[in-house]
Amino acid sequence: MDQVESVRDFNRYYTRRLGVLTDRYLGQARPLSEARLLFEIGDRGDVRDLRVRLGLDSGYLSRLLRSLERQGLVRTRAHPDDGRVRIAELTEAGRRERAELDTRSRAGIGELLERLSAGQRRELIDAQRRIRRLLRLAAVTVRPVDAGAADARRCLRAYAGELRERFPEGYDDTALVDPAELTGDAGVLLVAYEEDRPVGCGAWRRLAADVAEIRHLWVAGPARGLGLGRRLLEELEAHASGHAVTTLRLGTHTALTEAIALYRSSGYRPIPPYDSSPYHQLSFAKRLAGPDVSWAG
Amino acid sequence: MDQVESVRDFNRYYTRRLGVLTDRYLGQARPLSEARLLFEIGDRGDVRDLRVRLGLDSGYLSRLLRSLERQGLVRTRAHPDDGRVRIAELTEAGRRERAELDTRSRAGIGELLERLSAGQRRELIDAQRRIRRLLRLAAVTVRPVDAGAADARRCLRAYAGELRERFPEGYDDTALVDPAELTGDAGVLLVAYEEDRPVGCGAWRRLAADVAEIRHLWVAGPARGLGLGRRLLEELEAHASGHAVTTLRLGTHTALTEAIALYRSSGYRPIPPYDSSPYHQLSFAKRLAGPDVSWAG
DNA sequence: CCGAATCTCTGACCTGAGTCAGGTATCGGC
DNA sequence: GCCGATACCTGACTCAGGTCAGAGATTCGG
Structure with a gap:
């Protein structure tokens, strides 16, 4: 198998495995884009910034925020210096929800790692570090x-x-x-x-x-x-x-x-x-x- | 950063990079599920088998096949031994289309690899092999x-x-x-x-x-x-x-x-x-x- | 102070992806 | 030849994810 084919093969395998993990541990109940938004808001974030970071249409983002607001997870208010810009911040419930998602995702990975020996875990992480370094370099x-x-x-x-x-x-x-x-x-x-x-x-x-x-x-x-x-x-x-x-x-x-x-x-x-x-x-x-x-x- | 966090971080990076690649080279014109089906049919394949392999609802698969048939990419006929089962096979145009998708996807990876030296390419592939081995083991x-x-x-x-x-x-x-x-x-x-x-x-x-x-x-x-x-x-x-x-x-x-x-x-x-x-x-x-x-x- | 630019929001719309409930044809076993 | 199982197809539906056109508020530059 040539190198290109080998990389494609890995990609296919990896996305499939990842899909299973995220389906099982993250994709419950909450749409992916809402979950991503919860993470990206962090404790607070201005909407303009979120739009750029997530690459979303402003209308779509607005609707997502409205939905999270209805669920009581997010609050928005005007930017103190620029009345056009809005600031989104997580409510107490929103922070809990994000922590919950975080825990579930960690648990998925944790279970996977538990089935490996300490040496194998180190090997996995080292290999990921190498790949990441090389991919970043290739992207430059x-x-x-x-x-x-x-x-x-x-x-x-x-x-x-x-x-x-x-x-x-x-x-x-x-x-x-x-x-x-x-x-x-x-x-x-x-x-x-x-x-x-x-x-x-x-x-x-x-x-x-x-x-x-x-x-x-x-x-x-x-x-x-x-x-x-x-x-x-x-x-x-x-x-x-x-x-x-x-x-x-x-x-x-x-x-x-x-x-x-x-x-x-x-x-x-x-x-x-x-x-x-x-x-x-x-x-x-x-x-x-x-x-x-x-x-x- | 602990190991779980490190793995999650890699996952985030990798899916993002992969997303960019597939968006640019595969996601043009044709829905993903149709493209996947084209690949999975190979030169021919019986529908029952495809359903299991792709994990699709039978109604959904049927509709996808109908759509590919309308586009002249796929032909279906009855199984010679079992009249309930249908066989799907690519037409000439279907094979061309699949080859085209294949080329585009290869090109994306190829461009990426070109920006690395021979040694770095080998290192990338070796690291992917390790990860895959470990992930498979962890899945058992x-x-x-x-x-x-x-x-x-x-x-x-x-x-x-x-x-x-x-x-x-x-x-x-x-x-x-x-x-x-x-x-x-x-x-x-x-x-x-x-x-x-x-x-x-x-x-x-x-x-x-x-x-x-x-x-x-x-x-x-x-x-x-x-x-x-x-x-x-x-x-x-x-x-x-x-x-x-x-x-x-x-x-x-x-x-x-x-x-x-x-x-x-x-x-x-x-x-x-x-x-x-x-x-x-x-x-x-x-x-x-x-x-x-x-x-x- | 005016007009252009910026930011957010709403409503209307679209597509992909998939589920679910039947219906029809066929097969295998009796 | 009948009955239950299997394989497929169709129609009706849902949902996520996203685009587009404009409206309304605000700010910025002159």
Whole structure:
């Protein structure tokens, strides 16, 4: 069986098993969308927000809320600052109901886990962690973005903020590269998106005819551990390679230990300092294989 | 986060990701139940069978078939041997449609896999295999069954048939234990069920006040590799232990290499032959820890 | 202060999915 | 050849889930 077929097969099996579980433990009495809404409201939530998060039609959501209100599970009131927006909050009964649903769902999973040994349970959870990491990584798309655009600036601001925290000497924003230097043949800024949210970036900037430097490689906190840094680095190399760059340099700070490990394991070798940036305590370089190299394998 | 929460979290993530995929690649134009039916019919299938496999109401299934027939995707005719049963088969257009759905679904998964490296793909598939194995194992329930009941006899017949194949000298059914000896304090037959289908069995039979023997430990072909043999053995030990048995013996055939490995790794030690069965080329024994031992951890 | 935009709500409508109660044809056993 | 069981079909119904068009309240920008 090929890989695609194997994944499809797993999907079929998993959804079927999951269906049985949720049918038995959650789907009693209450429609699924109401149950989901109860969870999503949390203790309170404004309706506009709920609509976006659950992706529901405003009319439909309104009706669902009305239904929960009739059942005494939810109360709504106007937003204090914006009279158009309404706030939904769970009543005491609503909180009990949600806790009940929660307990039932936990019980279903708990029963399932009980039939496994401790080692098997750990194996299950570990395998789920791996799958999730890989699926998240596969969901991330990386594309060039104008360095002055909103998403790009948000990434760079987050990057700078983090360096300010991590460097004992702080970080001065003026060390950021000028957006104008990352266009056309002069360089590029790549932004990684997970479900339309920017979760990482990286740039290369030309230093000479066939030499460029990697700058501002950054991955947002919640997206770390996916292997996204490596992927960004690889995409930057491929992109630079396609613009006649044969040597990549970069400078980094001794405080950034994960980054240093990444560079080393990606084939970057230490070199003497190539510029005077105070943040470049260590410098590295790598010779690229050529524009037709396939890094995706 | 505790284990139950971790599993729930994975379920939520996975169904959401899966939902996006199937929405985008399968849910176009054709209702899900029709699509599923197209797949399930295969090239042909009798309606009775489809009803059971898909778990549908007969009226509903009939209507679905009528709809597919109107669309020219399915043809039905009477069963040659039984005029009550109808046979559904795909027309040329139906086969094209199914192939189209298949391609689209494959494409979705394929795109996802493409964004991973070869090693990551392998890791994903391996993790899915593990999860599936563990979930199947967790879905299996083991319970005592009267050795004369239909399910029990089916298992024992399958067990005997397999030994007949695997032993060079064949196997004589009269060597099977007498059902009457597996009741009350004299012994028990446990049957393992996966979703209501019997997929394995095992028995213990009393030989003396505190001695019993394990007999007829068997796992159906499709359920092998789940660790079900070990689980049956453990449940037999616990059950025997609860009936004042302190020593378990068993005899086995040199041809049953997996079984021998299982016994050895479960704490059974070789002993001289304790009976004259021609099939007991090797004999083992194990001392049980006591009736209150917890084997489930 | 006006007009456009935003937010919620209501009513009308639709589809998919499925249940339930019969009815008809056929079969298997006697 | 009759009777009960089996397999199917039809019609009537329910429910969840969701879309669409507008109305009414409120806010925002100029």
